[in-house]
Amino acid sequence: MRSRFAMLVCLFGFAVSGFASPAVAPAALHWQAWSDGAFAQARAEHKFVLLDLEAVWCHWCHVMDDVTYRDPAVVRLLNQRYVLVKVDQDSRPDISNRYQDYGWPATVVFAADGSEIVKRQGYLPPKLMSSMLQAIIDDPSPGPSIESEAAFRPASDSVIKSALLARIEAQYEKQYDKPIGGWGFVHKYLDEESVEYAMRQGARGNAEYAKRAGDTLHDATNLLDPVWGGMYQYSVGRHWTEPHFEKLISIQADALREYSLAFAETRNPEDLNAAQSVHRYVTNFLTAPAAGVFFVSQDADLHDGQENEAYFKLSDQGRRAQGIPRVDTHVYARENGWMIAALCDYYAASDDVTALAQARKAAGWIVVHRSLPGGGFRHDDVDPAGPYLGDTLAMGQAFLALYNVTGDRGDLKAAGAAADYIAGHFAPAAVGGGFVTAQTATDAAYRPHPDRDENVALVRFASGLALASGEERYRAAAVEAMRYLAAESIALRPLSAGVLLANEDMTEAPIHVTVLGAASNADVVALHTAALRAITSHELIEVRDPADPAPLPTSVTYPPLKRAALFLCTAQACSSPIFRGEEVRGKIQRAQLQAQR
Template identity: 25%
Template sequence: MKKALSTHFPVYLKPLCLLLFLCCLNWACKGPEADSRRNMLAGETSPYLLQHAENPVHWQAWSDNIWEMAKAEDKLVLISIGYSSCHWCHVMEEETFENDSVARFMNENFINVKVDREERPDVDHVYMTAVQLMTGSGGWPLNVLVLPNGKPLYGGTYHPTERWMQVLTEINRLYREDPQKANEYADRVAKGIAEVNLIEAPAAEGIPGMETISGAVELWKNDWDLQWGGFRGEQKFMLPSNLDFLLDYAYLTKDQQAGEHLRKTLRLMSRGGVFDQLGGGFYRYSTDSEWRIPHFEKMLYDNAQLIGVYARAFKFYQDPEFRETAERIFGFLRQEMKNPEGGYYAALDADSEGVEGKYYTWSGADLKSLLGGEFDTFADYYGIEGTAGQNKADWVLYRSQSDEAYAQKRGITLPELSALKSNWHKVLMQERSQRTRPGMDDKIITSWNALLVTSLVTAYEAFDNADYLKEAAGLFARVMEQTYDSGDLQHSFKKGAATQPGFLEDYTYMAQAAFRLYQATADEAYLNTAEELIAEAEARFRKTDSPLYRFKKDDELIAAIVKTTDGVLPSPNTVMADLFLKLGHFKYDKAYLQQHQEMLRLLSGRFLQSPQNYAAWGSLLLLQQNNYYEVAIVGDQARDLQAEMNRNFLPNALVVASKMPSELPLYDQRFVAGETYIYVCQNHSCKLPVTTVERALSQLNEKDSLILSLPQPF
């Protein structure tokens, strides 16, 4: 998230210039000695919590006991939320939480709680909502001062030490001197959090038509950066749900501008400094509008989803650059983030040796020394500009043009350029391997690994490469083995770590991964697992008198969480609605389809108001307003024909295959020994079977066979 984040006082507090004087406190009676540098986090397994285990602050992990302590001692609770690869979390720790005088004040006046937002996304979501309501922005580290009943009184993000002490002093004074005012304000904030999570039924019945959907997109276009791709702003994030929606929208509406904008966005992202040009994989976000200077942490969930985005984009545009990008992301994940025993780690830190990006950036002098006579060609290719610029100490590599354009400019062939790049990468990666590596957050998070399974299946379909399917199946099996037992799914696993019950996203993302594996393999065990996980989610998370689902089973926090926005992760409610659509069509299940309709009707207005925040819901709206097909391939050659079919971009078609007789509705009575037939169906009514993919594609609605006539590569 943003580094420069709002830290405003609540509106009723006047700006004060405080002269701080901290008296000597009886440290020993409050806990461990300051010089022991140990607190209650030493026994935790979260890398983020362990980073703070030697702070002089008396941190403890989140538990129900904190509220009893706060009431017994009549103290505010200070909740500080972050994650191990968060750069500004590290900065605030070094500046503030390792400061003995600050720690003494915190220990004397507050119950201090550290939360890993990746272990407890529920806690993070509630208090992030509070901070956004109070300040208009959010990010990490997320620091919240709450009453002993859990209701927030103050919230902000990164604070320099002096500002932090001002905040603590003034909020603590307010609580002591005017508790009624403090409670009234906290009540208002808590009410606001509850209202954010309350999704009321729309006044109008029905789901908006294509004209209304397109009108919302036209307004959204005002926020598109048509020069550099992505969306306007000082910082740029790669938001997979938005990119996937634009793929679907460009295809189904023939919108040339949307198609061109998306292709430019995907190219500039993968050519920019926000993509690790040497090691592969995307960094967290770009700190500028041109994708050049990244925030250097690498997250599994970003890279997992972007494999799928680029694989789908390859099917749509048939651009080999997109295939290469997906392959390089997967190569990075397998090389850098895979646990040798199975599963993928959560994140790589932005910092090494206390400096953000030090592991990844280069000085001009080092590059000249390492590359010798090839430096000028390398510098031209990777955007190292001018003689003066070559002396800069922290170059981030990026590409300003395609390989075809660069090779033509230099008068070399593509194979010659490929050989040069291979040698450059070998030399520089060898040098990089001698550096101090960024820290690894070695939690294996169920939901994030499920996203990777889904994207690997998509890559298998797009590239017809069995390695992706093999990895997807192995990963799914490993996660299920470690996290699932008799209906109970755990949120993450790590050797020696305590388990946390799964959230809605764990169940829905794993169900989605299981169904995608069923589509790819026709193994009904995956289908059964998908439906089992859906049933568990229904039993654990369904809201009373609503088609939506709570984020967690129990509502012990100050507000129930109903996550519906599609941000860096798709809303688990969106994924649930998508599963109801696909399984409803596949199994002719009217209950699934009705549930899908009710969820979509409830959220369609949110998409119209804010498509950038509800893009995955927008993709479901597109399927509602365009012909949706079931394509069943049955017979001995079903898998081969399915592979051929899946190389086409068909967002509005559910493609399944079976090599043997089956009583599942789409296959029932359609197997003919010695023959393989393709059945193109719509709302369970099928056209005459055909024997070739070409003929099956011709049976699809002609407008759905669109190939955009887009400009040549720039």
Template identity: 30%
Template sequence: MILVIAFSISSKGQQIEKIKWEPFNVATLNKAKEKNKYILLHLAANWCHWCHVMEEKTYQHPEVINYLNKHFIVCYEDHDKRPDLANRYREYGWPATIIFNSDAQEVFKEAGYIEAYEFLSILKDIKENGGTNHYASKKNILKSSGNNLSKIKEDLYLLIDTVNGGFKSPQKSLDFEMFEYAINHQNETIFKKWLTVTLPNSLNLLDTVWGGIFQYSTHNDWIHQHYEKLLSVQARYIKMYLWYYYITDDKKYLDAAIKIKDYNERFLKHQDSWGYSNAQDADLVKGVKSTNFFKFSDKERISLGIPEIDSTITTEGNAKLAESYCYLYAYTGDNTYLEKSANIINMLMNNYVKNRGLYQHVLNYDHPEALADQLSMLKALITLFKFTNDTLYLNETDRLISAIIKHLWENDYFLSFRATKGYIEPLPVISENIEAGRLINFYAKISKKKDLEVFPEKILTWLCTDDVYNEMVIEPGIISLSEEIKSEPFTGLYVISSSEDNEIRRELLSIPKFYYFPLIIQKNYLDEDKKELTKSFEDDVILFCTSNFCSQPFFEKEELKINIFRLLSLKN
């Protein structure tokens, strides 16, 4: 829908023209081509402080308004509702300002707040000169040579911050891929040290009053928080804190995960629905920093109101939460979390699949389906199958992988969204391809579908090319992918006499490792080869196996955990 011109009344009674915002879609691109006009895309987030500031100041400036309305087609999109755009421009930050020529080719892109007169200068240069004075590509045009996989690992050692935690960057947050790589390589002193610095510091991002994790901190420390709370970030930290609790036995990380869960249930859960809201705004008053607000008690905050909540139910965010709630069940023994997880995924399966077999980002989504939503669903489906042994989720995993390959695969990589006639060209996103490679590789190994193994192998080859290497900053997931392609996941085989829940079963499900498959089977349902393997054991037994190796048998929870660390390389 095109937004009509709006007017406001100034103190002198004059009408002030407002920007004519339009949606960014095929129709708008066609309009730009017909009128030979540039398109400006303001890609913002409804929880983003600097987005609010730019909308209140730059886009309210009369000269900016007049120039844009006269010379540009101006589009506004909420990046949380448009993953086809969000993942394409994520590295540029929010707000992202992107300008296209009439042929839908990018001529300018910039991250963050732009002051009005600087913005006017950029707009005029683009209109008059095509942007030659202002546009500076952020891509490194230098070419590398040699073994890029080795260089990616060298970069990892150089860019992790073992003094302050996180990466050597002004922004501090806890990256899941880096955390996962570190816990899988604690035999290397540098990663063990990084964990012992980063995890305690990351707790500064936890809202001690309401719970929930703030997205990140600036100033190269962990105490200058940006106060937005995103559902996907809450899900990520729940899982990381639970995993770190498993490794350290430090209860403050379990408590932190529970506080995040409590925030989700109080503020993000739809009271009349199965789903969870997308995010909560950083600002109580849009464009005004909420530093003082977040120092108040619960009662004081509530008396002032709460920052706005974006109630959108997305596939990506809810699937990630479902995955993390599986682990909450394993670590607490409360079956409610597993039920919530299954309910979320069942509702997405029943309501969010489009005609092509891909998941839409939100209900009634009329834009190209995005790879990010498919990957979040894949991981949740695999996790639910691990936890429930319900083949419903395994079959949906198989079906979804086939749909992803059919509609999003392009020679050596996956495209970030489905190609659509008349729309901008879809491109591959590095982080998405890492995740796709790892998920498909895992499924190929546990399902014995060797024909699928070609996809992660091709992705890894593409990720290690010079062009891709020169685009990335730090990607520990590439190293994880390379290690997983060369190995098979351990299977934690637990042969039980009854289907009742117990501590050993949850211990197997709690193991902080993605590339691992817990297989819990009642004795009377064993395959012949597994019957032969376990026939000499009268009691319930646990074995860790690959295709050519099985561990010694374990019978008690205490001996199990000690040996898990050794067998799965989680600790020295």
């Protein structure tokens, strides 16, 4: 899916001392939504604009509200010289992508013309905040946190040059924490793309990478809630055993997908148990009972800003006696797309038909309630800005995933419509400039920018869609996004696995699994089911009925047969027909080994 940790982590300061609430209630602060009107007000009143970019699930965001923004000195300075803007980062993908490197809460101060003066990450205690606010009043020139944006130089083409690719692969190798396990060296979390790339190389015969993926998946089970299920966002410090307790739908989707793919590859029951834990939690806590769509998150705190470790050590009965942490019940198309796609992989690997039913129901609701004319999707019921690339992209991925496990042509058509909408609304202004997060700028001083993770996802989606549909125009979108990712300044950013996966998905043919025969034929169903149980991360599965009057285009000529058969094709060759479902797993695994030869 993507490496979302940088934009999701709730940052805090290890050196922060005690923070008592003020004895005297301060005057109220008047927050408003992000808009051009905030900057117009700042110009009219000769003030600055302060953005508090928070996450509704974030413990340290709650502490900022309860402590810093109630401190009399802070309140006095803010009311005198600042226009105050508060944004939930989940609600505004454009602003979230813009400041994702600062974690949540992020504090950004602007001049009235929209230029940035200071950017700070994480919890700011009252004394530090009031000192910063006064310093800006005294001298509003941009501070050291504001750096000029470097000129971007796109790659000359979409193929990553061999020397640069070697550097990216070397970086990926260094990003693995050998003593502790996992990718990254500060917090411990399940980075989906890093694990997926290691699993893919492991399936191709790299025993060391297979072990790293397996060890990381095992270690990450420490982040599973043993009572309610589901995965906490990350563990504090360089170990796996001190979780931060918020649960985000994005984290659940990542975990569900990776544990499902791992189980399909290894049949390790621990991986299935982990996937089932996530599925159970999402079903019980983050699913709208009637509509079947998925909510955004569950808070880390039962009571805002209070420590919660003791609460999460309680039994189900003990927790419920005290209450249940708040669930953000917004329904975003992007987040639903992520979960729908993950449910498809879980269904494929586990044969849990309830997961496919959930994916179908959520997709149907989103189509009715979030569709835009022309194949796109809006973020929320009403968007203050947008549309955003992430929503249409995630739903396109969801439809392609549904097609991959069901063969429903309607899903393939919906995926194609999403790709066409993306090409028509988010394409870069210049060749190689990357598909942009939003059509319109967040403010007059900031033009629309591309996001690396979104362009990784777009390359992978468009490449798969081109193969599934036979429509070459979708590959053109992948090529354009890859030119952005192949630029050295983008390609060498950590973490590296996303770019490596995108490069492989675009340049290397996936395993192509084709079952020949009528979809209602019992032998076809058995072969198709066997293929699903062994699903891989780089694969197209399809059922082709020889009697289909309008078959999808293919470059492969299949022989006429009198019985159902399955064929495996790679870039080099196609297998002889496979008639027995019990042979499929071994054949797919051998095809993966041969893919690198």
